[in-house]
Amino acid sequence: MAGIPLSSRHELVLALILVVGAVGCAGGGPKTPTAAELAGTNAKVVVVAPLNVASALPIEIEGSSEIVATTLVAYLEEHGKTVRKLGFRGGRDLWVAATRQVDQSGQRKTFENAASVYAREIAKHVEYDVLIVPTLYIQNAQVRSRFVRWDGTRELVRIEGRRVLSKRRTIFDSMHAGMRAASMMAAVFAADGTVLQTGNRGLQAIEHVQLSDGKGVDRDESFFSIEPNSPPLDDPVKIRAGIAAALSPFLPELAPVEETIEARGGGTE
Numbered sequence: 633m634a635g636i637p638l639s640s641r642h643e644l645v646l647a648l649i650l651v652v653g654a655v656g657c658a659g660g661g662p663k664t665p666t667a668a669e670l671a672g673t674n675a676k677v678v679v680v681a682p683l684n685v686a687s688a689l690p691i692e693i694e695g696s697s698e699i700v701a702t703t704l705v706a707y708l709e710e711h712g713k714t715v716r717k718l719g720f721r722g723g724r725d726l727w728v729a730a731t732r733q734v735d736q737s738g739q740r741k742t743f744e745n746a747a748s749v750y751a752r753e754i755a756k757h758v759e760y761d762v763l764i765v766p767t768l769y770i771q772n773a774q775v776r777s778r779f780v781r782w783d784g785t786r787e788l789v790r791i792e793g794r795r796v797l798s799k800r801r802t803i804f805d806s807m808h809a810g811m812r813a814a815s816m817m818a819a820v821f822a823a824d825g826t827v828l829q830t831g832n833r834g835l836q837a838i839e840h841v842q843l844s845d846g847k848g849v850d851r852d853e854s855f856f857s858i859e860p861n862s863p864p865l866d867d868p869v870k871i872r873a874g875i876a877a878a879l880s881p882f883l884p885e886l887a888p889v890e891e892t893i894e895a896r897g898g899g900t901e
Contacts, residue, residue: 793843
């Protein structure tokens with residue numbers, strides 16, 4: 633600072649200190665938790681509604697609903713929550729009653745309004761902190777460069793069949809196609825009906841590439857087809873990762889078994 637008067641130096645140093653302090657205050661310090669994060673931390677008892685209580689379960693994954701429901705409960709228990717599952721008949725009856733109340737009240741007939749009433753109706757029968765309403769749905773996902781991507785999820789395309797692919801020069805390296813995939817929406821409500829959060833994430837592709845045994849040449853699509861998985865959902869690691877992402881930030885995502893996910897080519901983006 634040669635050439636700057638002493639008094640000016642003191643003023644310059646003080647100004648720099650103030651600027652640095654202001655930047656530190658703006659970027660430092662713990663982030664204030666959201667209402668959903670606070671509820672996730674404080675909740676001890678979590679009620680889980682039946683899958684697709686508000687809409688029909690897609691027929692393609694009817695046989696795979698149990699693995700999703702089981703994985704969801706197990707993930708909540710990993711977080712130390714006491715989980716109470718509603719049976720489908722009782723849970724569905726309460727949902728119908730909730731939608732009837734919405735109709736009679738003149739409110740808009742939305743999922744959120746019905747689910748808020750639903751949460752309060754459940755609280756009349758069960759003491760709990762948070763309600764999760766899970767819904768499974770199917771959509772068309774895009775395949776790009778051997779990966780299928782949808783709802784924030786990326787999964788390596790499953791390839792089955794006895795045909796040997798020639799080195800890396802296959803159509804799958806630049807494949808542009810469509811494939812059916814399953815996702816879950818998880819709506820989270822407090823016992824008083826307050827909406828805490830709604831999130832969705834892909835779980836697993838329910839189709840795969842089936843190679844034929846006949847002869848084919850590179851860039852000729854005749855030697856493969858897109859076929860349904862049997863069962864449609866069968867990978868608990870991928871399903872758990874999707875559930876964890878759908879429930880975040882209400883519940884912080886627990887560390888996955890990284891080597892397993894890498895080996896299977898799955899994960900969230």
